[in-house]
Amino acid sequence: MTNKKLERSRRCPACGWKFPISKVSAPIDRVDGKTFNCPDCKTALVYRTESGPMYRIFTLMTIPAVTLMFLYRDSALLETIGAFVILPLAIIAAVIWRRSEFIELVK
Numbered sequence: 001m002t003n004k005k006l007e008r009s010r011r012c013p014a015c016g017w018k019f020p021i022s023k024v025s026a027p028i029d030r031v032d033g034k035t036f037n038c039p040d041c042k043t044a045l046v047y048r049t050e051s052g053p054m055y056r057i058f059t060l061m062t063i064p065a066v067t068l069m070f071l072y073r074d075s076a077l078l079e080t081i082g083a084f085v086i087l088p089l090a091i092i093a094a095v096i097w098r099r100s101e102f103i104e105l106v107k
């Protein structure tokens with residue numbers, strides 16, 4: 001087994017289709033090891049991510065965070081926290097998990 005580490009990519013190795021960044025247009029849930037067929041060429045692919053747990057925690061935290069923001073939307077302090085803490089953290093988290101995800105051919 002001399003599986004050389006291929007260059008990680010969100011592109012289909014067969015046709016170059018790119019796994020979408022946005023959650024709504026992704027063909028599958030972003031779960032590590034989940035298999036799916038390329039929407040363009042039907043090649044069997046597997047989704048990989050190294051930040052799956054982080055992504056799940058982050059997704060779970062979104063709901064209470066949004067609820068809090070809604071409940072205390074008149075609070076200036078919370079607005080500040082939201083703008084200067086939660087939002088930047090959300091952006092960083094999004095960048096990290098997107099960088100650590102890739103797709104490969106099913107072996």
Ligand SMILES: [Zn+2]
Pocket residue numbers: 012013014015016017038039040041042043
């Ligand atoms: Zn393809």
